[in-house]
Amino acid sequence: MKLDPRIPGGPLADKWTKFKTNVPLVTPANKRKYEVIVVGTGLAGASAAASLAELGYRVKSFCFQDSPRRAHSIAAQGGINAAKNYQNDGDSVKRLFHDTIKGGDFRSREANVYRLAEVSVNIIDQCVAQGVPFAREYGGMLANRSFGGAQVSRTFYARGATGQQLLLGAYQALSRQIGLGRVRMFPRHEMLDLVLDEGRAQGIITRNLVTGELTAHEADAVLLCTGGYGNAYYLSTYARGSNVTASWRAHRRGALFSNPCFTQIHPTCIPVSGEYQSKLTLMSESLRNDGRCWVPKSAGEKRSAAQIPEGERDYFLERLYPSYGNLAPRDIASRAAKRVCDEGRGVGPSGLGVYLDFSEAIGRLGESTVKERYANLFSMYHEITGESAYESPMRIFPAVHYTMGGLWVDYHLMSNIPGLFVLGEANFSDHGANRLGASALMQGLADGYFVLPYTIGDYLSKQKPGGKKTNRQAEAFWQATETVQARTKKLLGIRGTKPVSDFHRRLGKILWDQCGMSRTKKGLEQGVEEIRGLRQEFWENVNVPGSGEDLNQSLEKAGRVSDFLELGELMCRDALERDESCGCHFREDHQTAEGECERRDEKFSHVSAWEFQGEGKAEVRHAEPLSFEEVQLATRSYK
Amino acid sequence: MKLHLRVWRQKGREAEGQFETYEAKGLNPNMSFLEMMDVVNDELTKEGKEPVAFEHDCREGICGSCAMVINGEPHGPNKGATTCQVYLRSFQDGETLTVEPWRARAFPVLKDLVTDRSAFDKVIQAGGFVSVNTGQAPDANAMPIGKEDAEKAFDAAHCIGCGACVAACRNGSAMLFVAAKVSHLGMLPQGQPERGERVRKMVAAMDAAGFGNCSNQYACEAVCPKEISADWIGRMNRDYAVSAVKKL
């Protein structure tokens, strides 16, 4: 299969402008004839739905939560990047672009990333106009802070709840359109299948999570803005409801899945405290602006943090990466933390933890300034652990946080299925093999506010709007509904002995061990085998109580975990086939003498794109080669 | 550690509900309350019974999904915390806990501990926004906003829409929720053009949704996981009056 990314010609810096000037338009009178389905109401989904409705399209918006405001974008803490250069510290679109490409270890598409950096400045303008209360300086100007992988201050933030404020901005814009009747909102609806007709996306099948009713929704285009799949690992910083189902069901209908093994493990999360744990909590990367990571110099240290004298502490990030120090990118920092723990120098009861120490910052800035910057994070830490980070250092450990992989899309954000667009974390496009901090919010909003509203015109202008359903189309919707019904019935019919959570937890453990921060050929092969076995056991022995005709959370979970069980295998296979190390993907057999990633550009400077072949059949791997015109491929160094 | 639970079970919106009791054993004080509910649900599933339906999502206190009344207190015993941020170390070993859904006419129970809070969305749809289309915005620094005003606006904007204010209010009033949004936007220069219209429309939507009225007891403020001040309610009362007078 030839994958055409449809990147416009011309110099990198002009591509997007050129695209915008040349893209075919849909006239205002015609826009209202087109119906667009938007699945998901996070930053990407809410911003896209609102913007499309403002343009005049008819929009149907879906989310599985009880309200569009609950999408997990809400939990992003630290901030959003934009190349505003308000700090006069040398930032520019080109520098943000470059940082992002390098941060992603040269495994993302130049044109997409450049566009992202370009529109980043509009995002901040838009959000401020909506009333997002970003942090300000005393003079009334916007404040910035630094984030990992950058040497400038370009991160805009709203205390420790930037995601919340940005999402509420988008939610408000969406609510306005709902109130005006231009968006029809379907909360508590889960997309369970994609409907195609002659290879084009024509609609979706949803389940009403309260009544169990399955409904077919038709449209001229379908947008998936359904987030990432990190919950495959069971323990992660994701919301418990975050899932891959919409993407995966689209994948089963032919949408290619790219780079599934690229999963971000965030260095600063609160360590696991026991078997019962259901979720890991992130401590924002912004803490590394002032917090210093360290472990004892010698293994088997028994003393408490306060008893260890300065000379016996190893500030390992500052030692290993002197120019970026504690603000080394996430993949690098996580691996460094893992390494020191593997050496037996980890702290805390499990030995899986490192200190994040604020005593120096408190001494330098005073406790009140530290409090002003991070109070909500410190109190979150206190609630969970019962410890005060003002008195003793935090203990942190890496945890699954984001997935760079996702459905394959071209420059238009359209998947290989015409009419199916994928936005935000659900697509693979902008972050390569590692995402820099404060870039996820940027991408979600860029896609929804400023990219898709243009690119969708190109597709729709070539389509005849809506019209009457043909018999053939009706048949496609009916068939898809049947498929969903059969799957639901099957899940409810097993009545085995084990709850869904049991399988999910075991899948998570396999993925964490074999497809986590460090990967080996043998381990990944074993992972594939184990997941296959687990999947078989699931379909024989899972217990899903209740019926399909009412609110049944066990059924919802079972459906989602059944998809994770298929995706998990693909993640391992993708990691297995990518026989190199890059970004988050660290293959032990490809490392430098210092233990850093060793890329193999000659063989793997490409995006993998997996094609579903049918139940139980091995997926086929395609590749989209990456060509770099602007940046020089180099070994990523943060030393 | 062990706890006795009395949990509200209700099959559906129209069904009669009742309490059922469960024993939660082998607990760890560092477990979160919701993790304990996970354990209870897994046990119920193994016994072939239907687990307790309850809402939860981010489990870090920001999405506003979780909503349990524990011993008559929305979000449980701790100040400034959501249900998901309650840990078992807040309870005594062997304690009996009564767990109920939010109670308010505007929030009907859908099943067990799950209620329908879409009335909040309707209030926002009525006017809880700044009418600015994508692409219309001027440069972000074109309009300076004092640090203090920005911070105050954030305080109000931090509302997570969980509905604990309504649940705690003896009158099932949504004034704190509505006031928080009215004030968040009303504090900022961007929100000024629609300030009067916004408060009128949002209050009308709030009244239509079947919420009760404020009788200035401030239980809302006491249980708010984001500790949003009831002063915003006063500010909304004033905004509303000013807007109504101007309208005349």
Add this chain to the structure above:
Amino acid sequence: MLLSSIGRKWIVAISGLLMIGFVVVHMTGNLQMYAGTPDKINLYAHLLHSYPIILWAFRLGLIGVTALHIWGTISLARENRRAKPLQYAVAGRKSRLQVTWTSVTMVISGTVILGFVVFHLLHFTAQVVDKSYASMETAVGGVAMHDVYRMVIKGFSNPWISGFYLIAMGLLFSHLRHGAASVFQTFGLRDRQLVQVIEVGAWILAMALFVGFGSIPVGVMLGLIRP
């Protein structure tokens, strides 16, 4: 907009504030019982009655304000009850929910006060409870007038009446403690920095009214105020 939830709250607050104004003036007038001479209060009462048009306009106004207050609160309270059809099986701790007794008993205290006001009017204004009041006459500086001083003493010599009066004043204290503070919230003048001041201020006002009004029957019963 006047009929919206907030509109009616404004009506309740403004009418409440006007009634607070009335009771403060009323109490100040009553304190003339301590003037040492009956003449003071009798002259005052005589003055009030000498312009019947103003008097009746004032009375009708006050009745109107009271009616608005009652209508507003009843309609709001009915909606409140409807909005919360089911209370919790277990009541939360008062400390956690910030509940005060005075705030949750506003309807009860208000109703009893209303009942008292009706009785009070029949008692001292219409003078139908004890017909002998009507014939109590005195003269100050040669002007014949009603002897209010004696009427009050006689009225409060009845322990049942004094008891009821004191209970009603106790409830007025409770009602105003919450009500007076609430006015600030409805007017949008409450503020975190001012909360303490408002709460204490409302308490002082309510207590002053209680002591001021209550001291008269107590004084009469203890024989401190004598004919």
